[in-house]
Amino acid sequence: xxxxxxxxxxxxxxxxxxxxxxxxxxxxxxxxxxxxxxxxxxxxxxxxxxxxxxxxxxxxxxxxxxxxxxxxxxxxxxxxxxxxxxxxxxxxxxxxxxxxxxxxxxxxxxxxxxxxxxxxxxxxxxxxxxxxxxxxxxxxxxxxxxxxxxxxxxxxxxxxxxxxxxxxxxxxxxxxxxxxxxxxxxxxxxxxxxxxxxxxxxxxxxxxxxxxxxxxxxxxxxxxxxxxxxxxxxxxxxxxxxxxxxxxxxxxxxxxxxxxxxxxxxxxxxxxxxxxxxxxxxxxxxxxxxxxxxxxxxxxxxxxxxxxxxxxxxxxxxxxxxxxxxxxxxxxxxxxxxxxxxxxxxxxxxxxxxxxxxxxxxxxxxxxxxxxxxxxxxxxxxxxxxxxxxxxxxxxxxxxxxxxxxxxxxxxxxxxxxxxxxxxxxxxx
Amino acid sequence: xxxxxxxxxxxxxxxxxxxxxxxxxxxxxxxxxxxxxxxxxxxxxxxxxxxxxxxxxxxxxxxxxxxxxxxxxxxxxxxxxxxxxxxxxxxxxxxxxxxxxxxxxxxxxxxxxxxxxxxxxxxxxxxxxxxxxxxxxxxxxxxxxxxxxxxxxxxxxxxxxxxxxxxxx
Numbered sequence: 041x042x043x044x045x046x047x048x049x050x051x052x053x054x055x056x057x058x059x060x061x062x063x064x065x066x067x068x069x070x071x072x073x074x075x076x077x078x079x080x081x082x083x084x085x086x087x088x089x090x091x092x093x094x095x096x097x098x099x100x101x102x103x104x105x106x107x108x109x110x111x112x113x114x115x116x117x118x119x120x121x122x123x124x125x126x127x128x129x130x131x132x133x134x135x136x137x138x139x140x141x142x143x144x145x146x147x148x149x150x151x152x153x154x155x156x157x158x159x160x161x162x163x164x165x166x167x168x169x170x171x172x173x174x175x176x177x178x179x180x181x182x183x184x185x186x187x188x189x190x191x192x193x194x195x196x197x198x199x200x201x202x203x204x205x206x207x208x209x210x211x212x213x214x215x216x217x218x219x220x221x222x223x224x225x226x227x228x229x230x231x232x233x234x235x236x237x238x239x240x241x242x243x244x245x246x247x248x249x250x251x252x253x254x255x256x257x258x259x260x261x262x263x264x265x266x267x268x269x270x271x272x273x274x275x276x277x278x279x280x281x282x283x284x285x286x287x288x289x290x291x292x293x294x295x296x297x298x299x300x301x302x303x304x305x306x307x308x309x310x311x312x313x314x315x316x317x318x319x320x321x322x323x324x325x326x327x328x329x330x331x332x333x334x335x336x337x338x339x340x341x342x343x344x345x346x347x348x349x350x351x352x353x354x355x356x357x358x359x360x361x362x363x364x365x366x367x368x369x370x371x372x373x374x375x376x377x378x379x380x381x382x383x384x385x386x387x388x389x390x391x392x393x394x395x396x397x398x399x400x401x402x403x404x405x406x407x408x409x410x411x412x413x414x415x416x417x418x419x420x421x422x423x424x425x426x427x428x429x430x431x432x433x434x435x436x437x438x439x440x441x442x443x444x445x446x447x448x449x450x451x452x453x454x455x456x457x458x459x460x461x462x463x464x465x466x467x468x469x
Numbered sequence: 470x471x472x473x474x475x476x477x478x479x480x481x482x483x484x485x486x487x488x489x490x491x492x493x494x495x496x497x498x499x500x501x502x503x504x505x506x507x508x509x510x511x512x513x514x515x516x517x518x519x520x521x522x523x524x525x526x527x528x529x530x531x532x533x534x535x536x537x538x539x540x541x542x543x544x545x546x547x548x549x550x551x552x553x554x555x556x557x558x559x560x561x562x563x564x565x566x567x568x569x570x571x572x573x574x575x576x577x578x579x580x581x582x583x584x585x586x587x588x589x590x591x592x593x594x595x596x597x598x599x600x601x602x603x604x605x606x607x608x609x610x611x612x613x614x615x616x617x618x619x620x621x622x623x624x625x626x627x628x629x630x631x632x633x634x635x636x637x638x
Binding site: 110111192195 | 481482484486487490491492494495496497498509532533536537538539540541544558560561562565566569570610611612613616621622623625626627629630631633
C-alpha cells in the first residue's frame with residue numbers, strides 16, 4: 041500500500057520500508073526547538089536525571105535550537121531570570137543554535153529556523169510550540185510537543201510513542217483573485233475542516249496553486265494547519281524548496297527531496313478552487329469561525345496588528361507598507377507592526393518599508409510574539425476590537441477576555457488601517 | 470475508582486488560553502502554575518485557590534478540550550488541584566501533556582453531565598449518579614497507558630535512560 045508524504049518520511053527516519061496509520065513508533069529527532077519555555081524543559085530535564093548517578097547531558101547539542109521570542113526584551117524580572125538561567129544552560133551544554141535577544145540573530149522561532157537553514161526536507165522536527173507545524177512548508181514532519189516531552193527528547197534523542205498519523209490531502213488549483221492570499225486560503229480551510237477536523241492527522245498540500253507559492257506563503261499554510269487540530273501540515277518539497285534553502289537559507293549540503301507515493305491512501309481529499317476565494321475573516325472566539333469579508337466589513341477596529349510567525353515576513357510587510365505609503369492610519373485606530381525576525385526588520389528598513397509605515401502612523405515594534413498572545417505589549421482594553429494577521433482569536437488571547445480579535449491577511453489589515461473599519465481591499469484600494 | 474462532583478462544565482474547543490492565559494506563561498513550575506488556572510474566570514479561579522473542591526472532583530467538557538498552544542502549564546495547573554477532566558475528546562498536545570504530567574483525563578465521547586452532578590468512574594464507564602446514566606470510556610493506546618502506569622513521563626524516561634546507558638542507541 042502506498043504511503044503519504046509523512047508516512048514515507050517516518051519510514052525513512054526509522055529505517056523501515058513501510059509504516060501504516062496507527063502504528064506507534066519511537067522516532068529519532070533531527071531538530072528539537074524551544075523558546076522561553078526552555079526554562080521549564082530544563083527543570084524537567086534535570087528531574088529525569090535526578091538520582092540516576094549520571095551527569096545531565098543533552099543527547100546532541102547540535103540538534104537543539106533555543107530562540108527567545110515570546111517576551112523580548114524581557115518584560116519582567118521573572119522572564120529576565122528565566123532567560124538568564126537558560127543562557128547558563130546553553131553555555132554549559134554547548135548549544136550553538138541559540139538565538140538570544142539580539143538585533144543580528146534574533147527573531148521568532150518559526151522564522152529563525154527556516155531562515156538560518158536549520159530545517160530540511162525529511163527531518164523529524166519537534167518544538168515546544170504548537171506552531172511548529174510551520175516547518176512542514178520545507179518538507180519536515182514538524183509538530184508541537186509539551187515541555188516534559190521535550191525534556192525526554194533532550195535526554196533520549198528520540199520522541200516516544202508517535203502514532204503514525206493519517207493524512208488529509210488538500211488539493212488547491214487555480215489563481216488567487218486580486219486581494220486574496222495564502223492567509224485567506226488557510227482561513228478558508230480551517231473554517232471548512234473545523235477546529236478539530238484534522239485532529240491527529242497531517243494536512244498535505246498539493247495542486248498548481250501550492251506549487252506556484254513561494255516558501256514564505258507555504259509557511260503560512262503549514263503554520264495555521266494546527267488551527268484545524270492537525271499534528272502537522274506539509275508541502276512535499278520541490279524546486280521552490282530547493283531555491284529557498286539554497287538562496288535564502290544558505291544551505292549547501294545535499295537535499296533529500298521525495299514525494300508521497302502515487303497510490304498513497306488518504307483519510308480524506310479536499311479540493312479547493314483558488315479562483316473562487318474571497319478575503320476571509322476568522323471571527324471571535326474560534327479560528328474556525330470564518331466568514332467571507334463581506335459579512336464582517338464595516339466593523340470598527342481599535343487596533344490592527346501585523347506580524348507574528350504567521351504573517352510577519354518581508355512580503356507581508358511590503359504589502360502593508362505599499363498600501364499605507366503616503367497615507368495615514370485612521371484616527372481612532374492604532375496599528376502595530378512586528379516583523380518576524382531581525383533579518384526581516386533590517387530588510388524592511390533598507391527597502392524603506394518601515395519608514396513608510398512609521399510616517400503613516402504605525403508603531404513598528406521589535407520582532408517577537410508578544411501581542412499575538414497578550415503577553416508583551418499591545419494588550420487590548422475592555423470591549424476593544426483587534427484585527428490581526430496573527431493565528432489565534434481565542435477569548436483572552438490578546439490579554440483581555442473582554443476584547444474581540446478578528447484574523448485576516450496583511451492586505452485586509454492594511455486596507456482596514458486606512459479606514460478604521462474592517463474593509464475589503466477589492467473595494468477600497 | 471474515582472467518585473466526585475462536577476465543579477465546572479465547559480463547551481467545545483476550550484483553548485489553553487482559557488485554561489492558562491498566556492500572560493502567566495513566565496510561571497513554569499508545576500508547583501506554581503495552579504494559582505493561575507482558569508484565571509480569566511475570576512469566580513472559578515478564586516474557588517480553586519480557596520481549595521473549595523475536593524481532590525477527585527470533575528471538570529466536564531465537550532470536543533477538542535485543550536486546543537491551541539502547547540503550553541504544559543494548562544495541564545499542570547489542573548493537576549495541581551487533583552481534578553479529573555472528562556471530555557468528549559482532547560486536542561493532541563494537551564492529551565499527551567496530561568499523560569506526561571500525570572493529570573487524570575478521561576475520553577468519554579458520550580458524556581452528559583451538569584455542574585453539581587455526582588460522577589463515578591467504574592468498570593470502563595463514567596457513571597452519572599445524578600442522572601442514573603453511564604457513558605463508555607475510550608481507552609488510551611497501550612503505549613500511552615504505560616507512561617501513566619509509570620507515574621508520568623519523567624519516571625518513564627528516567628527508566629529508559631538507565632536501561633539504555635548514557636547515550637541513546
